[in-house]
Amino acid sequence: MTGLVIFIHGGYWQALDGSSSSHCARGLNGHGISVAVPSYDLCPNVSVGDIIAEMRAASRELAKLGRPLVMSGHSAGGHLAACMLATDWPAYDASLPKNLVKAAYAISGLFELEPLVGTSINKALGLDRAAARAVSPLFWKAPAGATLDAVVGGNESSEYHRQSRTIVDAWSKADVATQFGVVLDANHFTAIAPLADPGSAMVARLKQLTQI
Numbered sequence: 001m002t003g004l005v006i007f008i009h010g011g012y013w014q015a016l017d018g019s020s021s022s023h024c025a026r027g028l029n030g031h032g033i034s035v036a037v038p039s040y041d042l043c044p045n046v047s048v049g050d051i052i053a054e055m056r057a058a059s060r061e062l063a064k065l066g067r068p069l070v071m072s073g074h075s076a077g078g079h080l081a082a083c084m085l086a087t088d089w090p091a092y093d094a095s096l097p098k099n100l101v102k103a104a105y106a107i108s109g110l111f112e113l114e115p116l117v118g119t120s121i122n123k124a125l126g127l128d129r130a131a132a133r134a135v136s137p138l139f140w141k142a143p144a145g146a147t148l149d150a151v152v153g154g155n156e157s158s159e160y161h162r163q164s165r166t167i168v169d170a171w172s173k174a175d176v177a178t179q180f181g182v183v184l185d186a187n188h189f190t191a192i193a194p195l196a197d198p199g200s201a202m203v204a205r206l207k208q209l210t211q212i
Helices: 018-029 048-063 076-085 129-134 156-171 203-207
Strands: 004-008 071-072 101-107 145-153 177-183
Touching: 004 018, 004 048, 004 076, 018 203, 048 071, 048 076, 048 129, 048 156, 071 076, 071 203, 076 101, 101 203, 145 156, 145 203, 156 177
Parallel strands: 004 071, 071 101, 101 145, 145 177
Antiparallel strands: none
16 A cells, blocks of 8 residues: 655744645655645744644544555654654554554754754744753654655755764664665755655655555
8 A cells, every 4th residue: 555645844843834845745746646745833832842743643634544654854844754753653542553654754854952952943942951852853762663764965064964864873773774865966955856856766765665
């Protein structure tokens, strides 16, 4: 059964909505693959933890379609995609299977939020170091048996590269099938451009993930 891809938008948990990323479904749609592009409430009106809870609720509703879920996302959306992959779904809702989310494809994701505490980004997030660690999937129990791809633009800052490499390395040691990849000549904002191209390697990989 072909999985349903969910694409979660970025914006540092404090900007944009699903409509800004609807074009990211174009590549997969070209192969007949359905893509859900949810929105979520934004900081500072809600917390990062609240946004994680909203994405879990959205995933539970989408699960009613009866298809395995493949999470994808950009920047903050990459963080949320990893959070969904690492969620203990039966603990969240006893009616849900452990492998509700079987794979995640995170583009320019942030998996360790503590480095943001001392930055201007945190003005809206309102995280202290303990709260930042609690919402960092890098420090959650790794989802053994699942698949995580973490990719970054080749021209992005060293911190984005470090965070993706770190979670790939850490989770690979816990029986997660991980891959690190680079989108050549792309910056933080253009790294998602291949999603709109049905012929791109990124779309081909996501298509492959829907059929694991």
